[in-house]
Amino acid sequence: MMRSCAPGRVFQVSCVALLALSALHLTVTLLYYLDIHVYTAQMVRRIGGLLISQPTSSPAGISPNFTAAARNRTLATTSPLPLQPCPETPPRLVGPSRIEFSQSINLEDVRQNNLLVREGGRYTPSECTALQKVAVIIPFRDRDEHLKYWLYYLHPLLQRQQLDYGVYIINQHGEETFNRAKLLNVGFMEALKEDNYNCFVFSDVDLIPMDDRNIYKCYNQPRHLAVSMDKFSFRLPYKQFFGGISALSREQHEKINGFPNDYWGWGGEDDDIYNRIVFRGMGISRPDGVIGKCRMIVHRRDKKNEPNPQRFDRIARTRQTMQNDGLNSLKYKVLQMRKYPLYTFIDVDIGGPGRPPS
Numbered sequence: 001m002m003r004s005c006a007p008g009r010v011f012q013v014s015c016v017a018l019l020a021l022s023a024l025h026l027t028v029t030l031l032y033y034l035d036i037h038v039y040t041a042q043m044v045r046r047i048g049g050l051l052i053s054q055p056t057s058s059p060a061g062i063s064p065n066f067t068a069a070a071r072n073r074t075l076a077t078t079s080p081l082p083l084q085p086c087p088e089t090p091p092r093l094v095g096p097s098r099i100e101f102s103q104s105i106n107l108e109d110v111r112q113n114n115l116l117v118r119e120g121g122r123y124t125p126s127e128c129t130a131l132q133k134v135a136v137i138i139p140f141r142d143r144d145e146h147l148k149y150w151l152y153y154l155h156p157l158l159q160r161q162q163l164d165y166g167v168y169i170i171n172q173h174g175e176e177t178f179n180r181a182k183l184l185n186v187g188f189m190e191a192l193k194e195d196n197y198n199c200f201v202f203s204d205v206d207l208i209p210m211d212d213r214n215i216y217k218c219y220n221q222p223r224h225l226a227v228s229m230d231k232f233s234f235r236l237p238y239k240q241f242f243g244g245i246s247a248l249s250r251e252q253h254e255k256i257n258g259f260p261n262d263y264w265g266w267g268g269e270d271d272d273i274y275n276r277i278v279f280r281g282m283g284i285s286r287p288d289g290v291i292g293k294c295r296m297i298v299h300r301r302d303k304k305n306e307p308n309p310q311r312f313d314r315i316a317r318t319r320q321t322m323q324n325d326g327l328n329s330l331k332y333k334v335l336q337m338r339k340y341p342l343y344t345f346i347d348v349d350i351g352g353p354g355r356p357p358s
């Protein structure tokens, strides 16, 4: 009995084992198949993301011999991939552009053309991590028409430059003589209350760069950007000229105790800033004369911004005055801060010559 039953039992056990093995094989194949599909979908998304963020360079990390560890990382997460740093040379720059001031500008159109700009004039590139966080500071009073041109030309340019930036219009309240450098110091302090900017571009409202390769960022030396203005026949008026548009990192600005607060009226404050930079052992960095071309909106001299007769005496004494006149002596009162779609407007009382803010 035992002998006749044995072969049947062995056959039965073998069949069960074979069936179990087939089921296991089927399951493994199915799991592998599903796994490949999830993996492929992740890869397609990943490659797509990289292609958008770096259109000119070959996407890193997508070689065929993608390691098992990398593959597991991809499968384990569904959160967006960390962005690559933006390239040193932004890929969407167009070079020289035509700048003109004959057409009238409608701010709503400017807004519609810059939908990625957030309230207060803030922008952050979505395709890569910006190399610097830049506050653009504009000293201002009664120049609404100029501001429209500035916003019209500069927002698209700054976005092509892939900067994480904010635009701050610092309005001198009241009728006192204008003080450009003090307003710039106010902009520096106020922008830092909003975000940890590491670079500050100080620009006149009537100056538009003609070439987007003139990057609004900071370098290892203070940067002068308005190097060849139409007003000066596209040349530097003199070697030490530091007017119009300049860029200083937070460290550079603090190292020179900021800008002077005591230049009331037109002229001299930019020469004082140049002196401060040199006296603190730094030099000036500049783009070449082609990239650094700028156009200035022609206008009459503003009231209450007459040439400052004291400027020559003051420039001669920068070495002494810079110790106690600057960020460490800055006094002002913010009267109002308003966030507009394309800029932040800060109305400020900075006092007057010999008069502190009330």
Ligand code: BGC
Pocket (backbone or CB within 6 Å): 237, 243, 266, 267, 268, 269, 270, 271, 311
């Ligand atoms: C003034 C500067 C000005 C330059 C160019 C100089 O005499 O002191 O403030 O930027 O001229 O106009």
